[in-house]
Amino acid sequence: MPYDFIGDIHGHADALEQLLRRLDYRPDGDGYRHPARRAFFVGDFIDRGPDSPGVLRTVRAMVESGAARAVMGNHEYNAILYHTPRPDGNGYLRPHSAKNHAQHAATLEQFRDRPAELADYLRWFRTLPLYYEETDFRAVHACWHPLSIGRLRERLPDDRLPDPVPPELEALETPFARAIDRVLKGPEFDLPHGHSFLDKDGHRRLALRNKWWRDPRGATYGDLSVHGTGPELESLLYTGEDTDYYGVTEKHVFFGHYWLRGTPTLFRHNVCCLDYSVARDGQLVAYRFDGEKELEVNKLVAV
Ligand SMILES: [Mn+2]
Numbered sequence: 001m002p003y004d005f006i007g008d009i010h011g012h013a014d015a016l017e018q019l020l021r022r023l024d025y026r027p028d029g030d031g032y033r034h035p036a037r038r039a040f041f042v043g044d045f046i047d048r049g050p051d052s053p054g055v056l057r058t059v060r061a062m063v064e065s066g067a068a069r070a071v072m073g074n075h076e077y078n079a080i081l082y083h084t085p086r087p088d089g090n091g092y093l094r095p096h097s098a099k100n101h102a103q104h105a106a107t108l109e110q111f112r113d114r115p116a117e118l119a120d121y122l123r124w125f126r127t128l129p130l131y132y133e134e135t136d137f138r139a140v141h142a143c144w145h146p147l148s149i150g151r152l153r154e155r156l157p158d159d160r161l162p163d164p165v166p167p168e169l170e171a172l173e174t175p176f177a178r179a180i181d182r183v184l185k186g187p188e189f190d191l192p193h194g195h196s197f198l199d200k201d202g203h204r205r206l207a208l209r210n211k212w213w214r215d216p217r218g219a220t221y222g223d224l225s226v227h228g229t230g231p232e233l234e235s236l237l238y239t240g241e242d243t244d245y246y247g248v249t250e251k252h253v254f255f256g257h258y259w260l261r262g263t264p265t266l267f268r269h270n271v272c273c274l275d276y277s278v279a280r281d282g283q284l285v286a287y288r289f290d291g292e293k294e295l296e297v298n299k300l301v302a303v
Pocket residue numbers: 008044073256257258275
């Protein structure tokens with residue numbers, strides 16, 4: 001059955017319902033179903049938006065009925081660590097700092113009167129694979145990095161987080177923890193010493209989220225940044241050493257995570273990011289995949 005890949009939902013249950021109806025899915029139990037297709041959710045179901053419980057009810061019902069597949073997003077991963085006590089009983093694997101709390105606050109508030117339901121969804125999050133591959137595509141929340149995925153496959157025979165969650169995930173000190181971080185949160189390039197830029201929120205940045213599908217050799221930092229840089233860096237040639245990137249002959253890869261703006265488009269014939277910031281007044285986006293050799297921009301659907 002062909003797949004419809006669906007980007008980051010972040011608690012926007014109305015947009016999800018609208019998109020599924022637009023794609024000709026029909027109500028089925030707590031979820032939706034298409035007679036001849038399946039949905040594929042690339043993660044980030046919760047946080048920020050008004051109805052994470054509603055999104056989880058739909059997505060989980062669809063995954064459990066076989067109407068959809070899903071991979072884990074960094075927000076589900078962060079939630080698992082946020083709610084997992086450290087082994088010494090002193091705090092949690094993800095500290096309850098003001099920043100971490102703010103990121104998760106909408107979800108906590110929406111589940112305030114039903115903690116058992118949230119605990120049940122946290123257990124369900126742990127059944128989600130961290131990455132997924134078939135003969136003609138790959139799907140992951142943020143970055144398909146073969147070295148990291150290889151490292152995870154060695155340790156995770158079923159592609160899921162170990163049970164119990166290993167305390168090493170609290171920090172990025174082991175290759176295993178760094179591999180999960182790269183796959184769910186994406187890579188960054190450090191800027192050369194003395195250089196920085198202001199991001200869209202006005203924060204000064206010393207690193208940029210790089211286009212991991214782009215050959216960095218001979219490119220400028222502006223070329224390599226997912227979100228642009230200032231004028232100073234647009235023309236500065238990349239001088240880093242890591243020249244690993246996702247090549248033009250690799251399988252199609254579908255992912256989310258990057259808070260893109262504007263009209264949905266493809267990064268390349270085999271690289272499709274589906275996150276168009278529905279939780280920041282953007283759109284919820286799908287790609288209707290039918291096995292084509294080169295992805296086509298007219299197969300993107302947005303609501
Ligand atoms: Mn996201």
